[in-house]
Amino acid sequence: QVQLVESGGGLVQAGGSLRLSCAASGGTFSDYAMGWFRQVPGKERDWVAYISWSGSSTYYADSVKGRFTISRDNAKNTMYLQMNSLKPEDTAVYYCAARYSGFDPRSTNYNYWGQGTQVTVSS
Numbered sequence: 001q002v003q004l005v006e007s008g009g010g011l012v013q014a015g016g017s018l019r020l021s022c023a024a025s026g027g028t029f030s031d032y033a034m035g036w037f038r039q040v041p042g043k044e045r046d047w048v049a050y051i052s053w054s055g056s057s058t059y060y061a062d063s064v065k066g067r068f069t070i071s072r073d074n075a076k077n078t079m080y081l082q083m084n085s086l087k088p089e090d091t092a093v094y095y096c097a098a099r100y101s102g103f104d105p106r107s108t109n110y111n112y113w114g115q116g117t118q119v120t121v122s123s
Contacts, residue, residue, distance in 0.1 A: 002027030002112050004096050009117030012086055016121070020081040022096030022114060029077040030054070033099050036070060036081045037107055038092035038119075045095065047105035049081060059103055064090075086121045093118050 008020040022034070033052050039045040049070040050059045058070050067086075072079040079096060094117050097110035104110075 002029065002032060002098055004098060004112055004114035006094060006096050006114040006117040009094060009119045011120045011122065014086060014088055014121055014123050016086050017082070017084045018086065018119060020083065020094055020096075020117060020119070022079040022081075024077045024079070024098070029072075030074040031100065032112075033102060034070075034072060034079045035097045035099070035105075035110060036079075037095045037097060037110075038090075039095065039116075040092045045107045046092075047107065048094070050103050050105065051079065052102065057103065059105075061105075083119070086119075088121045088123045091119060091121050 002024050003026045005023045035050045036048040037045045038048050048061050051070045051072055055072050067084050069082040096114045098112040099110045
C-alpha cells in the first residue's frame with residue numbers, strides 16, 4: 001500500500017501563493033488517481049482537485065477553479081497543488097489522497113490518506 005506525506009503548508013497573506021507537495025512511497029505511484037481535499041474544524045472534508053494516474057485528466061471544485069492547479073510527477077512519486085490568489089476562506093488543513101479508479105469527489109472513496117498540512121491565509 002502507498003504512504004502519503006504532505007508538505008508546503010504555512011501562513012500567507014491574501015493574494016499570495018503556496019505550493020503543496022504530496023510525496024508517495026511504498027507503492028507504485030502511477031497506479032493511483034490522486035486528489036486534494038481540505039477540512040476546517042467542525043466541517044466535512046471537502047474535495048478540492050483531482051488528477052488521473054497519468055495526469056491527463058484534472059478536475060477542480062468551483063471554489064478553486066482558475067486559482068489552483070493540480071499536477072503530478074510520476075518519476076518523482078510526487079503530486080502538487082499550486083495555489084494562487086489565496087483567500088482567507090482557503091484556510092484549512094489540506095490532505096492528499098489516493099484511489100485506484102477514476103474521478104470521484106467523495107472522500108469516502110479514497111483508499112489512502114496523508115496526515116495533512118495546515119494552510120492559513122490572513123486577510
